[in-house]
Amino acid sequence: MENQSMEKQSELYRGKAKTVYTTADPNFLILEFRDDTSAFDGERIEQLSRKGMVNNRFNHFIMSKLAAAGIPTQMERLLSDTECLVKKLDMIPVECVVRNRAAGSLVRRLGVEEGLELNPPTFELFLKNDALHDPMVNETHAIAFGWATAEQLAEMKRLTFAVNAVLKSLFDEAGMLLVDYKLEFGVFEGTIVLGDEFSPDGCRLWDKETLTKLDKDRFRQGLGGVVEAYEEVAKRLGVELPA
Secondary structure (H helix, E strand, O other): OOHHHOOOOOEEEEOOOEEEEEOOOOOEEEEEEOOEEEEOOOOEEEEOOOHHHHHHHHHHHHHHHHHHOOOOEOEEEEOOOOEEEEEOOEEOOEEEEEEEEOOOHHHHHHOOOOOOEEEEEEEEEEEOOHHHOOOEEOHHHHHHOOOOOHHHHHHHHHHHHHHHHHHHHHHHHOOEEEEEEEEEEEEEOOEEEEEOOOOOOOEEEEEOOOOOEOOOHHHHOOOOOHHHHHHHHHHHHOOOOOO
């Protein structure tokens, strides 16, 4: 594959914050991170300067760390400040969520205290469907409706907890708590592979000492300083960002 010559062809999919493009190679796509920021299933959208660049570089950094730990990812390489080359996966329409502490919908559903440490961490599945507001589902739903096989779900769960082991330690060393996060998986040449992205858009990160929120909750909750928080997280991890 001539990675160096990869260029965007047609737009394949436009999400709330990313656009996916085809390339000349049917096995590879270009993922473009935009400055769009959305919340509440796209009901609120704003443009935040530098966000696309920060998330693209952050995602590449995290995926590289995970790949080094033996976790298969769709990441191939960075193409520009806002674009990366990725494998084209047959995506599984179920998100995996791990919670190390209680926050967000778990607090609302169960009435538990925000920040409560969860031991063991919880594992949940959600159907990717904006119209239905990504409802929570279980393994038998996924199998019965043909979204994934039992074997695929078992591997997704294994990989999700492997990610947790790597990233909890990584963020802890940088003075942050990895509160919770979501992962998406797909199939590439018969193998379950981590897809989509890992950025402050899809996880909760708190400062370990002050519990200051350093993720998209700053946007959801109107706290301001969204990109500044993302850049602070990147800086602590050692992600290289252009001035």
